[in-house]
Amino acid sequence: MGAGMTQTPPKTYHVKSFGCQMNVYDGERMGELLAARGMTAAGDGAEADLVVLNTCHIRERAAEKVYSDIGRLRREDGTRPMIAVAGCVAQAEGSEITRRTKAVDIVVGPQAYHRLPGLIDDVVAGREAVDTDMPADSKFDILPGRARRSAPSAFLTVQEGCDKFCTYCVVPYTRGAEVSRPWNAIMDEARALVDAGACEITLLGQNVNAWSGEDDAGRPQGLDGLIRALDRLPGLARIRYTTSHPNDMTQALIDAHAEVPALMPFLHLPVQAGSDRILKAMNRSHSRDSYLRIIERVRAARPDIALSGDFIVGFPGETDAEFEETLSIVNEARYAQCFSFKYSPRPGTPAADMEGQIAPEVMDERLKRLQATLNVHQLAFNQASVGQRTTILLERKGRHPGQLIGKTPWLQSVHIDGTSAAIGDLIAVDILSAGPNSLAGALASPLAA
Numbered sequence: 070m071g072a073g074m075t076q077t078p079p080k081t082y083h084v085k086s087f088g089c090q091m092n093v094y095d096g097e098r099m100g101e102l103l104a105a106r107g108m109t110a111a112g113d114g115a116e117a118d119l120v121v122l123n124t125c126h127i128r129e130r131a132a133e134k135v136y137s138d139i140g141r142l143r144r145e146d147g148t149r150p151m152i153a154v155a156g157c158v159a160q161a162e163g164s165e166i167t168r169r170t171k172a173v174d175i176v177v178g179p180q181a182y183h184r185l186p187g188l189i190d191d192v193v194a195g196r197e198a199v200d201t202d203m204p205a206d207s208k209f210d211i212l213p214g215r216a217r218r219s220a221p222s223a224f225l226t227v228q229e230g231c232d233k234f235c236t237y238c239v240v241p242y243t244r245g246a247e248v249s250r251p252w253n254a255i256m257d258e259a260r261a262l263v264d265a266g267a268c269e270i271t272l273l274g275q276n277v278n279a280w281s282g283e284d285d286a287g288r289p290q291g292l293d294g295l296i297r298a299l300d301r302l303p304g305l306a307r308i309r310y311t312t313s314h315p316n317d318m319t320q321a322l323i324d325a326h327a328e329v330p331a332l333m334p335f336l337h338l339p340v341q342a343g344s345d346r347i348l349k350a351m352n353r354s355h356s357r358d359s360y361l362r363i364i365e366r367v368r369a370a371r372p373d374i375a376l377s378g379d380f381i382v383g384f385p386g387e388t389d390a391e392f393e394e395t396l397s398i399v400n401e402a403r404y405a406q407c408f409s410f411k412y413s414p415r416p417g418t419p420a421a422d423m424e425g426q427i428a429p430e431v432m433d434e435r436l437k438r439l440q441a442t443l444n445v446h447q448l449a450f451n452q453a454s455v456g457q458r459t460t461i462l463l464e465r466k467g468r469h470p471g472q473l474i475g476k477t478p479w480l481q482s483v484h485i486d487g488t489s490a491a492i493g494d495l496i497a498v499d500i501l502s503a504g505p506n507s508l509a510g511a512l513a514s515p516l517a518a
């Protein structure tokens with residue numbers, strides 16, 4: 070196959086997303102776009118006529134996953150589906166991908182995927198289909214409306230791109246400059262999601278708290294204004310946002326945590342490391358202390374807030390003593406959950422060329438120690454919930470028959486057994502027991518009518 074040979078138009082599709090929540094959101098929108106074209110969703114693997122691999126470039130392992138997946142898409146009869154590589158690997162590697170493997174038909178970046186139908190037509194006609202433009206016309210203006218049915222908890226991208234240029238990170242290159250979607254487009258999409266059954270919306274952005282815009286009366290607004298307007302949407306019970314950057318954590322947004330009932334008491338605020346020298350080398354533009362002071366203000370506004378973060382161990386030049394400072398900031402901040410990663414040198418980023426790259430064994434050992442420390446706090450946070458009554462939004466089935474899983478306001482997963490409640494219900498539960506990753510609960514009494 071490949072350029073020059075015509076193909077039959079695909080009738081079924083499967084989208085597989087590998088990356089962050091914004092990547093998952095993009096995957097949903099691509100699915101909706103293909104459905105609007107009259108295609109139907111098919112199962113995993115090579116079953117579909119078109120498989121979209123919606124990739125992530127953030128760490129080497131994430132980026133390499135796509136190539137092993139392509140290999141797995143061969144069918145028993147020797148044929149394979151039409152394959153589109155979308156997402157951040159597509160943006161970073163472009164036509165390198167079609168050069169490296171002949172099995173890929175389409176390469177489309179995260180800002181160009183609204184052009185997917187045209188690219189499919191190109192492949193069908195035997196033309197090359199690589200599109201990594203960052204076009205001036207916004208994909209959001211061209212994508213079809215949201216699907217008629219939504220999961221109880223839905224994602225809504227409000228901001229894209231990053232101007233921060235942390236020295237280890239590919240996002241500013243794969244996603245481009247910071248752009249905020251207009252107020253009305255966001256409000257319309259939120260309404261459509263609620264009409265489709267969503268009762269929780271998570272506002273997404275690479276730096277979501279850098280969102281800025283004007284409301285329908287032309288007044289300048291920040292993310293806090295957007296959250297306050299969404300709080301007034303009938304039927305929307307819960308609002309979340311992620312990921313935030315410490316430098317964009319305004320007092321107005323912190324105040325919203327004290328004042329807006331639907332805004333959930335959860336904040337994902339990555340710090341990455343605890344040493345000022347490393348933070349500087351990372352170009353994080355906040356210090357250990359300024360970060361901890363933000364957290365103090367957030368806790369003053371919303372004492373029960375659950376904090377979450379991201380950490381990188383083994384940044385070039387990180388000494389044992391500097392790593393200890395990461396452990397100590399974890400102990401000071403007391404996170405309810407966290408993501409921690411070994412530093413992965415990414416092509417084209419300044420840190421990849423820095424001296425003092427850390428040996429893999431050292432990174433392994435640091436990651437293990439960091440995760441043990443994080444787990445202590447996560448377990449303590451969960452155990453403090455035992456005996457409490459709280460509200461959960463039921464989102465999916467559990468592993469055992471009759472079991473359902475829902476989320477607390479603090480984003481903990483709660484398993485309940487043998488309930489008459491259904492997915493999408495907001496119910497009161499009593500927390501019975503806690504582990505490091507989830508809680509067990511029992512139905513108290515139905516809350517929402």
Ligand code: SAH
Nearest residue numbers: 237238275312339379380381410411412413
């Ligand atoms: N915009 C967000 C994070 C986006 S990437 C923020 O600044 O908080 C998600 C996480 O991946 C980052 O917070 C960081 O912890 C991790 N990450 C990014 N680049 C990485 C790299 N080269 N190696 C290891 N982890 C990385």
Ligand code: SF4
Nearest residue numbers: 231233234235238240
């Ligand atoms: Fe990457 Fe830093 Fe931007 Fe986050 S703020 S996306 S870590 S460059």
Ligand code: F3S
Nearest residue numbers: 088089125126127157
């Ligand atoms: Fe990955 Fe791109 Fe998200 S690199 S983390 S999918 S912005």
